Amino acid sequence: MRTRSETGRVLGTPGGSLSNPDWLGASARGAARVGQAGEVRTAAVLDEFARGGSVTVLHDLMTPSKKYKANIDHVVVSGSTVYPIDSKVWKPGRYWTWGGRTRRGWERFTPAEKKTMVVITQALEAYLAARGVNAVVAEPLLFVWPSSKHSSLRTGLLTVPGARVVPGPRVQGTVSKLFGNRLRGGGQAADERVVDALVPLLNRPGPSVFG
Numbered sequence: 221m222r223t224r225s226e227t228g229r230v231l232g233t234p235g236g237s238l239s240n241p242d243w244l245g246a247s248a249r250g251a252a253r254v255g256q257a258g259e260v261r262t263a264a265v266l267d268e269f270a271r272g273g274s275v276t277v278l279h280d281l282m283t284p285s286k287k288y289k290a291n292i293d294h295v296v297v298s299g300s301t302v303y304p305i306d307s308k309v310w311k312p313g314r315y316w317t318w319g320g321r322t323r324r325g326w327e328r329f330t331p332a333e334k335k336t337m338v339v340i341t342q343a344l345e346a347y348l349a350a351r352g353v354n355a356v357v358a359e360p361l362l363f364v365w366p367s368s369k370h371s372s373l374r375t376g377l378l379t380v381p382g383a384r385v386v387p388g389p390r391v392q393g394t395v396s397k398l399f400g401n402r403l404r405g406g407g408q409a410a411d412e413r414v415v416d417a418l419v420p421l422l423n424r425p426g427p428s429v430f431g
Contacts (some may be wrong), residue, residue: 228270229410232279234263236424237291258309258365259293265391266294266305269399276410281421284347288339291423297415298399299408302348304340304360306383312371317379337362338382348417355414359384363391 235256263279270277281292294305308331313324315332322332337360348355362383366373375385386394 228273229276229415230263230267230270230279231276231415231419232281232422233424234279234294235259236280254309254367255307258307258363261365261388262294262305262307262363262391265395266296269296269395273399274409275399276415278415278418278422280423281418282423283340283343284421285339285343288343290336290340292340292344292421295418296399297410297418300355300411300414301358301408302344302355302414302418303358303398304337304344306337306340306360306362308362308364309367310364310373312366312368312373314374314377316377322378322380332378332380335381337380341382347421348414351417353413353417355411355417361386361394364388 259279263277266277269275276297278295278297279293281295283290283292292304293307296303296305311324315322315324315329317323317332320333322329341357341360344357348357360383362380362385364373364375364385365388373387375387378385
């Protein structure tokens with residue numbers, strides 16, 4: 221029985237849940253499209269590592285929790301380790317946290333204070349354990365892309381509960397450090413038992429296999 225993927229794979233559709241936000245109001249539709257653009261940017265980086273290596277990347281999953289409704293933007297499976305990844309698009313500026321409160325400049329920025337990634341980690345751990353899957357859920361990553369190319373987005377003093385923050389310019393390097401050189405078969409081969417357990421959480425399955 222094959223327990224390790226032989227080649228990198230991509231499953232799901234990045235930003236798939238945000239593809240048809242017509243039922244939302246005009247303001248919410250605009251935010252959904254911006255959010256989808258961020259997920260697509262992250263996917264472009266992650267998919268290259270699946271293409272050149274043997275990790276499995278899954279996009280747009282449901283959080284396995286009855287109490288908490290949220291999507292997991294991306295998951296990378298390398299060996300039996302699961303890396304949850306969230307993608308955000310924020311306005312340029314300096315983001316900083318002090319005493320549990322976050323600001324952009326001097327303006328309060330409450331989205332960064334949410335404990336979404338903490339809940340996602342706990343939900344994934346419980347979900348995999350309940351299915352008898354031996355896996356480790358790594359510290360989630362929060363990839364933050366600037367909404368404009370003309371100004372910088374600084375996150376050196378930013379703290380987000382349960383996640384490591386990575387600004388857009390450092391995403392490529394961070395992924396490379398985690399999964400190795402994509403041109404040299406980077407990343408450990410994904411444990412298929414872990415992948416199989418995660419597949420039912422996909423909102424829009426759409427497998428791609430790279431040979």
